[in-house]
Amino acid sequence: MHRRAAALAVPLTAIALAVSSCGSIPEDWKTPAFLRMNEEEFDPRLPDVTGEVGEEPQITFPDAQPPEEEISGVVDKGPGENGLVGADDLLVANVVQYQWTGPGEGEEMEGQSSYETGAPDLVRMAEMPEYITDTLVSQPLGSRAVYVFPALTQEEREQAEAMGQEAPEGASVLVIDIMDRYSKGAVVPGEQTEEGGGDLPxxxxxxxxxxxxxxxxxxxxxxxxxxxxxxxxxxxxxxxxxxxxxxxxxxxxxxxxxxxxxxxxxxxxxxxxxxxxxxxxxxxxxxxxxxxxxxxxxxxxxxxxxxxxxxxxxxxxxxxxxxxxxxxxxxxxxxxxxxxxxxxxxxxxxxxxxxxxxxxxxxxxx
The missing domain is CATH 3.10.50.40 (Chitinase A; domain 3)
Structure with a gap:
């Protein structure tokens, strides 16, 4: 039903491209911090992210250099109500991006917080890269995921800037709060009380x-x-x-x-x-x-x-x-x-x- 328009990129998509060398992360950089084999072993290299899901997070950067590989983890699991995130869902998410510039040092990137704008991101899981979705799939609503992306090389910075994306200084940290989900075939609840008819369909x-x-x-x-x-x-x-x-x-x-x-x-x-x-x-x-x-x-x-x-x-x-x-x-x-x-x-x-x-x-x- 859209009128044709210039592409309205989901902000999360733009962030993911900018911090991931325009969408390409080597396989040996993909190190999930939250292991999925019935163990919840957490990677201590991830920043400490606290606060209630659904509110602006507070972040503390480790007193170490950012890792040289991409890591991710679920730092807060939701209550499990209303189902789990599916691979084809449309998610409603609050997203905040930070720069991790050195041991214990970092800051929120200007204009990259949906809490600041008051407008959540709509994230189509099927259109996102696997290094984003792998951490989110099967997580309950109300969960919070954290991603760390290594600093871009000079060549990668030039590629990002050529695409009109801001190239962050240092490593990038992405916090995603899963607020709601809409699956394939979703309909409104309740029974029809009207069917139309007469001079209407x-x-x-x-x-x-x-x-x-x-x-x-x-x-x-x-x-x-x-x-x-x-x-x-x-x-x-x-x-x-x-x-x-x-x-x-x-x-x-x-x-x-x-x-x-x-x-x-x-x-x-x-x-x-x-x-x-x-x-x-x-x-x-x-x-x-x-x-x-x-x-x-x-x-x-x-x-x-x-x-x-x-x-x-x-x-x-x-x-x-x-x-x-x-x-x-x-x-x-x-x-x-x-x-x-x-x-x-x-x-x-x-x-x-x-x-x-x-x-x-x-x-x-x-």
Whole structure:
């Protein structure tokens, strides 16, 4: 459902690239500090990280030179509620990065703390390198992991800077607090109390499956229609937040065979939850208007007229589906975005202009 835009890199991804020679760590550098063979032997070379998970950590650097290999460990295990981290999960994590410059010496890197910005990172495990995910997989929510990456060589520093990444001085330390997780096929809890019907589409959905949407044999409504099928119990979605959702979309107008085939759906991509910024023009207008103010945990039926989607004609749609569109959306979560940089901090013209529409991801794949 994204409009095409310049890549919005997950901050953790950028950090991992910068501290790991642009994503390549030799096998002999990978020394997990938390051994997984039923023993919890901890590597004393790791910095001492204390404080409650979910709050800014306190860190004490060992009175020794940073190690010359990458080490990692889980320094605080969560309570084990709500399942364990899976290899394909979308994680909500608080992330802080530090520089370890010498024996007992180090400092937090400016602008590299999600606790400072008030906005957690959304981390797609399947897109992260193994030296990050190996430590996180099978850990319970509420766990805290610590990574130490050796100092970059001059060549590696030049590579990082060429990619637009800040090259840290000395070794790098990364602290990741696992706050929440969304797995493949995630849906909102509860039973549907509404199905639509009448002049609106009828929606049925069983468990963790793609919804079935039946379009009535009537003209579509002229205005945006928003009908909660499940009333969520969470906070209201705010403009500018990162929203995590499952969704399916069909056209109101039938095809030549009289059907209403799905034109875009997270379920067609294995049920991977979708994330986007809402209320800021990153998606179609009907999503921005229809989702802001709705509660997290809600399942919505959205009927979006063409003028709030991709247009009423092929020329207007520019490859997107034409006319009135119907969506069923599960709002799984909503989180604040980092504050935008001040205008004087932006370089050039601000980057590539966002493109047009929900079918962009699908078009790119094709």
């Amino acid at each position: 009828t929606v049925t959905q069983e468990g963790h499956s793609e919804p079935t949407i039946e379009i009535p044999d009537t003209d579509p409504p002229e205005d945006l229609e928003v009908l909660p099928l499940i009333e969520g119990q969470g906070a209201e979605v705010e403009e500018g937040q990162q929203v995590i959702a499952q969704y399916t979309g069909v056209r109101w107008e039938a095809d030549e065979n009289g059907g209403h085939e799905v034109f875009d759906s997270t379920w067609s991509r294995g049920g991977d939850p979708f994330d986007t910024t809402i209320g800021a023009g990153a998606v179609i207008e009907g999503w921005d208007k229809g989702m802001v103010g709705q509660k997290v945990g809600s399942r919505l039926l959205l009927v979006v007229p063409g003028d709030q989607a991709y247009g009423e004609t092929e020329e207007e749609a520019m490859g997107g589906p034409v006319g009135t569109l119907v969506f069923v959306i599960d709002i799984l979560g909503a989180y604040d975005n980092p504050p935008q940089p001040e205008p004087e901090e932006l370089e050039g013209d601000g980057g590539e202009q966002a493109g047009d529409g929900a079918a962009d991801e699908e078009a790119e794949e094709e």
